Amino acid sequence: MSNLNQAAKDIVEAIGGKENISAATHCVTRLRFALNDESKVDKERLENIDVVKGSFSTNGQFQVVIGQGTVNKVYNEMVNETGIGEASKDDVKSASEKNLNPLQRFVKMLSDIFIPILPAIVTAGLLLGINNLLTGERIFFEAPLIEVYPQIADIANIINIIANTAFTFLPALIGWSAVKRFGGSPLLGIVLGLTLVHPELLSAYAYGTAEQIPTWNLFGLEIEKIGYQGSVLPILVASYLLAVIEKFLTKRIPDSIQMLIVPPVTLLITGFASFIAIAPLTFALGNLLTDGVIALFANFAALGGILYGGLYAVLVITGMHHTFLAVDIQLANAGGTFLWPMLALSNIAQGSAALAIMVASKDEKQKGLAGTSALSAYLGVTEPAMFGVNLRYRYPFIAAIIASAIGGLIISIAGVKAFSIGVGGLPAFLSISKEYWLMFAIGVLITLVVPFVITYFMAKAKMKNEK
Known part of the structure; x- marks a missing residue:
């Protein structure tokens, strides 16, 4: 019997057996279950399984973090060896909705609509950032790069057309989804x-x-x-x-x-x-909401920065962060979004906290999990770091929240804006308007250093006390 085969069986047993599973599927990194009774899950046993990097419940689904490249193999073993029928993501979503209240259903609806088109929006934002590097003044030289090297002007133009397509025809993308x-x-x-x-x-x-x-x-x-x-x-x-x-x-x-x-x-x-x-x-109505959010941050920038910067990771846990994606898009199209840069700082902070656990830990499995999770968070995907490492120990998660609140305060007061939604991690500077690079860099430095230092020394202190 292969290790993955046994891991699949162990996972099923830990979540209450196959009779507790209403439907099951997987995404890029996680197994997704619609369970009949989540109280039957033995989380301690589940998270001691080698392939499991963490678990959490959100929007009526119980999700087990496995990791890219392995999750599909574990899922196939689970289907083949335990008799659980394959289900589509829609099947699991339908089965899980019975556990949701009206607000959760609304949040889930927005998530279901925007998540499928997010790759197109993020890609467009990243390409717009590259185009701005090529066409912006005083970045590499006083004049734009396309004027210093005219031979790349047409390349920049094609990049700009490709990048703008997703935003130009955004209603078509949303309409489809x-x-x-x-x-x-x-x-x-x-x-x-x-x-x-x-x-x-x-x-x-x-x-x-x-x-x-x-x-x-x-x-x-x-x-x-x-x-x-x-x-x-x-x-x-x-x-x-x-x-x-x-x-x-x-x-x-x-x-x-x-x-x-x-x-x-x-x-x-x-x-x-x-x-x-x-x-x-x-x-x-959309313009009214946008104007309201802008006015709120214009008058209470410090408070808004602390709350949104600090609590964004909490919103991710609840799934409520998806409700702000529509606001981010609307703000970006109205001249720039000040919410998205705080999202990027929150992700970086979670990565730094996980990285500190990797450095401080003496357990090889934990070091490997924390290291890969930190890299993932630095590139904008925080679930492995949050659910696999930081929430497990709590203090890394709190350290990350403190740092992102401080970073959010600073960049909010400075009025830092992104012209589009891009990669919500270290590559985020490509989507930040050039005039705000310095202040955003200060925010990034805070979220790189503060959670790492707090988490590292707390981890060392706990290890010393355990001896």
Whole structure:
């Protein structure tokens, strides 16, 4: 019997046996379970299994951190050897929703919509950062790099086009993911999103400076003929309506003519409703929320920096951090987000705390786990560090929170902004506006040093007391 085979069986037994599993699947690093009764989980036994790096419960799912490259093998062994049927992520999500309250369901809905499109947004942010290095003044020379080396100007332009695509057609990405989440046809979601940014419409980015706003005259109503580039709420609400209408018609239209009736009627009704009511109202609401957040941080920057910087890691534990992704996107499109840089500092702080455990520990397994988890956190993925190391000992997690609160305070007072969402770790400077690099670097230095020093000396003191 292979080690992974035995590990899979041990994991099943530790979480209460196969009869306690309603559904199971895996992602890149974790096994995901919908359990009938989480109180049956023996966490101490579970986390003593060699391949297990940590475990936690969130959004109705019990997740076991295994690690990239190994998790799929453990999952396959678990399916083959224990008789647990393979399930899709949607199956597990559906099974786990019965354990959620209304707020958790809402947070989970946002998570389900934004997580699938996050790679495109992060990639776009990273590429925009590279483009800014090539085109920005006073970075390498007084003049932009493309002027010093004109031969790379076209390369920078192509990078810029690739990078901007995800943000230019953001409603299409959200439309695809949201309609899929709501049970409709993802393709219709893409079309709806593209409709809201059609080239014939006045761009939302030009709305504020336009001398004259074009309009439609519909039954005596003057409807502004504008696009909704970079907006989140209009496509979210419109996608929900589209899915509802599509499912309603699909149940009532004969199969033989569904193709001719359902898609065009669904798109026409949703499209008219979007331009007449949904988009204008939600666009105004989105701007109001954005202005409110900006005003809050403008007047209470220090408090906001301490709270968001310090508590972001706590939000990750609860899953509530996904609710701020939409706000981050909206802020980035409104001139820059001051929330995302604090996210990056929080991730770095968790990595530094885990790194200190690696240096201080004498246990080879713990050193290996802490080292790989720290690297992962420095690159923006904190779950292995938080759940596998820092929360297990508590004081590293607290040290990271203290450091990220201090870092958040400093960069918030300084008004540090990111022009896009990028890699939430050490590469984050690529997404930070150039004029804020120095203050952001100070924040990074704090989150590199403070949690490491606190955690290291506390770990050494505890080891000394245990002798």
